[in-house]
Every structure is written in C-alpha cells, then in structure tokens.
Amino acid sequence: MSHPFEDLPTTPTAEEVIDKAFSRAARAGKAKTGIEGQQSMLQTASNIVSDNLQNVVTAWPDIDTLDPFYVELADAIITSNVEGEGGIDALRQHLSEVQWASRKAKDIHSEYQGRMTGDADTARKLRKQAFARMADIVEEVEDDLAGISAARDALKTLPDIRPDEPTIVVAGYPNVGKSSFVNLVTNARNETASYPFTTTQIRVGHVERDRIRYQLVDTPGLLDRPEAERNDIESQAVSAVEHLADAVLVFLDASGNCGYPIEVQLELRDALEDRFDAPVLTIANKADLTRDVEADHYMSVTEGDNVDGVLDAAIEAVGYEIELPFDDE
Numbered sequence: 001m002s003h004p005f006e007d008l009p010t011t012p013t014a015e016e017v018i019d020k021a022f023s024r025a026a027r028a029g030k031a032k033t034g035i036e037g038q039q040s041m042l043q044t045a046s047n048i049v050s051d052n053l054q055n056v057v058t059a060w061p062d063i064d065t066l067d068p069f070y071v072e073l074a075d076a077i078i079t080s081n082v083e084g085e086g087g088i089d090a091l092r093q094h095l096s097e098v099q100w101a102s103r104k105a106k107d108i109h110s111e112y113q114g115r116m117t118g119d120a121d122t123a124r125k126l127r128k129q130a131f132a133r134m135a136d137i138v139e140e141v142e143d144d145l146a147g148i149s150a151a152r153d154a155l156k157t158l159p160d161i162r163p164d165e166p167t168i169v170v171a172g173y174p175n176v177g178k179s180s181f182v183n184l185v186t187n188a189r190n191e192t193a194s195y196p197f198t199t200t201q202i203r204v205g206h207v208e209r210d211r212i213r214y215q216l217v218d219t220p221g222l223l224d225r226p227e228a229e230r231n232d233i234e235s236q237a238v239s240a241v242e243h244l245a246d247a248v249l250v251f252l253d254a255s256g257n258c259g260y261p262i263e264v265q266l267e268l269r270d271a272l273e274d275r276f277d278a279p280v281l282t283i284a285n286k287a288d289l290t291r292d293v294e295a296d297h298y299m300s301v302t303e304g305d306n307v308d309g310v311l312d313a314a315i316e317a318v319g320y321e322i323e324l325p326f327d328d329e
C-alpha cells in the first residue's frame with residue numbers, strides 16, 4: 001500500500017472533456033444517417049461527458065474515511081500549495097460540483113432523446129441544442145476541474161507515510177544531526193522521500209526490528225522552531241504529525257555547533273513535550289564534542305556511538321507489540 005493520493009490520474013480540463021465528447025460524437029454520427037445519426041451523436045457525447053466527469057470523482061478516495069493524518073496534511077498542503085484554494089473543504093465542493101455535472105449530462109440526454117423524433121432536420125437542431133447545453137454544463141465546472149487538478153498535483157508526491165505503521169518522529173533545531181541519524185539507522189539514503197511543503201519537507205525512512213517495520217519521520221523546517229514562529233499551515237502540519245507520532249526523539253546539540261544556544265533548544269524540547277501525547281525522549285547528540293547537558297541518552301552519530309541504543313530506546317518507547325495468536329492460553 002502507498003499513500004491514498006498516489007494513483008490519482010491526471011484531471012482533464014473542461015476543454016479536453018468537451019473536445020473529446022464532440023469529436024467522438026462526430027465519428028459516431030458518421031456511421032448512421034438521419035435521426036439515428038443524431039441520436040447516436042447525442043448518446044456518445046453524453047456518455048463521454050458523464051463518464052469522464054464521473055471518473056474524476058471516483059478516482060479520489062472517500063475523504064470521510066481517510067485517516068485524520070491524511071485529511072489534515074492534505075488540507076495543509078492544498079491550502080499552502082494551491083493558490084486561492086480553500087483546502088480540503090474546497091476540494092470536497094469541487095468534487096460534488098463535478099458529480100453534479102456528470103449527472104446533468106445524462107439528464108440532458110434523456111430529456112432530448114425522447115424529443116428527437118419526426119424529421120432529421122429537427123433532430124439535428126435538437127441535437128445541437130443539447131450539445132450547447134452540455135458544453136455549458138462542462139464550462140460551469142471548469143474552475144472545479146482546475147481546482148481538483150491542482151490538488152491532485154500537490155498531493156501526488158506526498159511521501160509514503162503510513163499512519164498505521166509505528167512511527168518515530170525526529171525533532172530538534174537545524175543541524176543537530178537529525179538527518180544524519182535517520183540516514184544512518186534506516187541505512188538507505190534513497191529510501192527517504194521528500195515533500196516540498198512550502199519551505200519545508202518531510203523525510204521518511206524505514207527500519208525493521210523483530211519483523212516490525214518502523215517509520216522514522218523527520219520534518220525539517222517544521223518541528224525545529226518555536227510554536228510562535230509557525231504560521232497556520234505549519235501548525236496544522238504539526239498537528240498532522242502529532243496524530244502520527246508513537247514516540248518523539250528530540251535531538252540536542254550542546255556543543256552549539258548547530259548555531260542555536262542550548263537554552264533555546266531546551267525550550268523547544270519542553271514545548272514538544274507539552275504538545276505531544278506520545279513519549280518524548282531527549283537525545284544529546286554530538287556527545288563526541290560535549291556531554292554538558294542533561295538528557296535521556298547521549299549519542300554521537302558521526303562516531304557511531306550509541307546510535308543503536310537510541311534506536312532501541314525509541315522502539316521501546318513506541319511499545320508496539322504484535323498480538324500473537326493463542327496469547328491468552
């Protein structure tokens with residue numbers, strides 16, 4: 001399984017839908033003459049419009065049944081990446097408008113089909129009228145299709161984050177060694193995925209212990225600054241990450257090499273401790289340079305000192321256990 005927005009197909013524009021419908025209809029019309037030709041054109045155009053619009057809607061996962069992590073993250077991503085778009089509520093509205101247009105194309109067909117009797121000329125006139133109305137309907141949802149398309153593009157490259165997988169979130173100020181740690185323990189630089197989140201990315205790596213896969217999430221630009229400096233979108237992204245975390249590692253760099261005094265790093269740690277329900281462990285990294293700070297664990301990623309110990313502690317804090325069958329007996 002991957003994330004729910006990965007396989008979304010490209011969204012057609014209103015113009016593409018209309019062009020496709022009318023050119024297919026013209027072809028269908030050539031195969032038959034008289035009234036039948038006109039009826040066949042109408043049937044084809046209506047089917048193409050209705051099906052193409054319906055496909056746009058059904059390609060999306062049911063937002064109401066998505067994990068709250070995805071809903072919140074998608075909302076933040078659409079709001080921050082798609083100009084003028086009002087997040088997931090606007091997306092919902094776009095989808096329901098397109099659904100409406102799909103039904104309307106079918107209605108126009110049934111309305112005109114019955115009337116297209118009599119002579120071929122009248123049938124042609126009615127067919128043209130029906131086409132004009134169908135084109136109007138599709139044009140009416142032009143902005144909705146554009147909105148859906150933009151949301152799809154923004155969400156497609158979401159990293160493969162799995163809300164159901166036990167998750168260790170790595171936090172701390174920039175340059176304290178978060179990505180060095182994630183890259184080392186997940187032992188696969190290329191496994192980390194990036195998501196351009198305004199100025200921010202989310203990096204994900206995986207590690208397996210006792211046949212359980214853990215995901216390590218590093219959110220540079222997000223959990224590495226005081227709450228007060230975050231804008232609304234970023235706060236929302238943080239709350240998405242809150243849903244996700246089963247344990248949090250806050251990295252400190254007491255050497256000050258990272259460029260932030262230890263006091264402000266400790267303030268961030270305290271704020272994260274307050275904010276997250278999951279256990280928060282304080283990790284003093286760069287212990288090869290100094291151990292002059294109180295912490296739960298000391299580590300040097302570059303020296304490979306106690307890196308496994310920290311990972312073990314995180315996994316223990318997650319406390320995830322597989323339920324074995326027959327455990328009760």
Ligand SMILES: Nc1nc2c(ncn2[C@@H]2O[C@H](COP(=O)(O)OP(=O)(O)OP(=O)(O)O)[C@@H](O)[C@H]2O)c(=O)[nH]1
Pocket residue numbers: 173174175176177178179180181220221285286287288289299300301302303
């Ligand atoms: N001496 C020492 N240097 C370290 C250690 N861990 C990381 N560094 C160095 O610290 C610098 C920053 O490390 P990163 O892993 O990029 O830090 P980060 O927290 O991921 O930084 P951002 O990507 O900005 O969020 C790099 O030059 C690392 O080589 C350590 O244990 N000891």
